[in-house]
Amino acid sequence: MTITITAFESSPDRGRGQARDMRVRWALEEVGQPYEVRLLSFAAMKEPAHIALQPFGQIPTYEEGDLALFETGAIVLHIAGRHAGLLPEDANARARAIAWMFAALNTVEPPIVEREAAGYAEGDKPWHRERMPMLDSRVHARLEALSRRLGAGEWLDGAFSAGDLLMVTVLRRLERTDLLDAHANLRPYIARAEARPAYRRAFDAQHAVFARRA
Amino acid sequence: MTITITAFESSPDRGRGQARDMRVRWALEEVGQPYEVRLLSFAAMKEPAHIALQPFGQIPTYEEGDLALFETGAIVLHIAGRHAGLLPEDANARARAIAWMFAALNTVEPPIVEREAAGYAEGDKPWHRERMPMLDSRVHARLEALSRRLGAGEWLDGAFSAGDLLMVTVLRRLERTDLLDAHANLRPYIARAEARPAYRRAFDAQHAVFARRA
Incomplete structure (x- = not known):
């Protein structure tokens, strides 16, 4: 079909x-x-x-x-x-990979979208500059937790999975910002994914x- | 276990x-x-x-x-x-119920959380009142689409599913606001779910x- x-x-x-x-x-x-x-x-x-x-x-x-x-x-x-x-064949590993799918979309992406939206919807407002550190810190809190869990790993949980696929698409939204710079393993993680045929x-x-x- | x-x-x-x-x-x-x-x-x-x-x-x-x-x-x-x-037994209906799970968490919940967070993190800021209509309108856009799709239905897609379960928990975050009032079928939808044993x-x-x- x-x-x-x-x-x-x-x-x-x-x-x-x-x-x-x-x-x-x-x-x-x-x-x-x-x-x-x-x-x-x-x-x-x-x-x-x-x-x-x-x-x-x-x-x-x-x-x-x-x-x-x-x-x-x-x-x-x-x-x-x-x-x-x-997704892995093993049932438990599969459930964990799916957890990373939801983590990408429900935990990591929302503060990134909020920060982006502030730029285009409120970039010209008098309060924008004062709000940005707060928006950045929400993103950093998620990135820090993600970076810590990824550690020296190639992917989030064993082999590349749909969890990595979604997480990388979420992180790529930050590629033109400096927010990834504080988390040394995240740009290499994105680069590994982008190198996949x-x-x-x-x-x-x-x-x-x-x-x-x- | x-x-x-x-x-x-x-x-x-x-x-x-x-x-x-x-x-x-x-x-x-x-x-x-x-x-x-x-x-x-x-x-x-x-x-x-x-x-x-x-x-x-x-x-x-x-x-x-x-x-x-x-x-x-x-x-x-x-x-x-x-x-x-x-979840329904039928494979297509099951996939659609799962789509509503993701819709609840990735499309409907984020603007609701953003609006809530503005209240507790920025409620005392001089810009808070001016920003609220924008935050409300983002929530309303999602609720309007959801309400239109639900229509006269009891649940989002056939029988009660995990999609309804997550959607109702997301909508309940608005229970003490007036945002649900503009969408006549949403409070009854929540009430049907809350009546489940x-x-x-x-x-x-x-x-x-x-x-x-x-």
């Missing part, structure tokens, strides 16, 4: 792989599944046809036969459950969407 | 069931699994023994034989995967921890 995902027709990140379709593309590349992409304008994302697939009017979605899914965590988990390569293929595919329009 | 979870020795919510152990207690009650609780002081949550279980120094954790898990989404999903009652048992169990100390 053909897998079809949705992505931005015109991604706000200009092809830097920060849009959330990157997570799904990467997961599909890791497990060697081909996929098609339906590009959506911002207007199309708010139309009933898309809202039926994605109640919050976002990208990506995932369609495969009768199944329609949203939420990158759920899509990546679905892919990982259907194909080998993203599946990552490269996914990155190049989303970048090509931007390049075609530019 | 005995299931042991951790919870606040002294919950900041004074027994209102807002701490995240409520999610795990409720899931275990839905599937009829007994569990033990180890209560932790705020100091104990930051000690190495707990950090080994929960890298971010939070509650709850879940221990069962050799397995130690953190992140309520992962714990609830683990429970739902092991016991009937929280498993919810009541879980609520009473966490409330008893507060009552014993009070």
Whole structure:
């Protein structure tokens, strides 16, 4: 059955792989599944046809036969459950890898998104400069805990898993900030992930969407 | 095997069931699994023994034989995967229920937590009043999409699932605000969930921890 995902027709990140379709593309590349992409304008994302697939009017979605899914965590988990390569076979190790998926999305990502949003929604407000140290410190608290757990490990818990995949996409949101600099093992962790052939293929595919329009 | 979870020795919510152990207690009650609780002081949550279980120094954790898990989404999903009652049998319906779990934690909860945090971290700042409409509007955007999808349905997608369980615990964070009032089907949705016997048992169990100390 053909897998079809949705992505931005015109991604706000200009092809830097920060849009959330990157997570799904990467997961599909890791497990060697081909996929098609339906590009959506911002207007199309708010139309009933898309809202039926994605109640919050976002990208990506995932369609495969009768199944329609949203939420990158759920899509990546679905892919990982259907194909080998993203979760360990051992049941306990599998549950722990899934814990890292949720940790990436519910514990590490929210303060990073909050900090980002402050930049574009409140960057011109008189209070912005005074609030930034607080927003930075929330991110640092998560990064410090993550860095400590990662330690000298290559990945978060044994072999590369869907937990690492999501965590790296979350950390990449900080790549143009100096927040990663205080946690010496995090940039190398991101770099290891970005060196994976599946990552490269996914990155190049989303970048090509931007390049075609530019 | 005995299931042991951790919870606040002294919950900041004074027994209102807002701490995240409520999610795990409720899931275990839905599937009829007994569990033990180890209560932790705020100091104990930051000690190495707990950090080994929960890298971010939070509650709850879940221990069962050799397995130690953190992140309520992962714990609830683990429970739902092991016991009937929280996820549909049909594979596609199951994947969709899991999508609602991620939607609760990664799409609906973050703006609610951000708004809450503004109250306790910045409530005394000169900019607080001016920022609140923006924070409220982010929450409303999510609630509006959720309310529209729920429509006249009893639960988010067919029968009650782990997706509803997590979504209701997220929405309950707003119970003392007026943000739910603009979305007429959400308080009844919460009330239906709170009327479930498993919810009541879980609520009473966490409330008893507060009552014993009070």
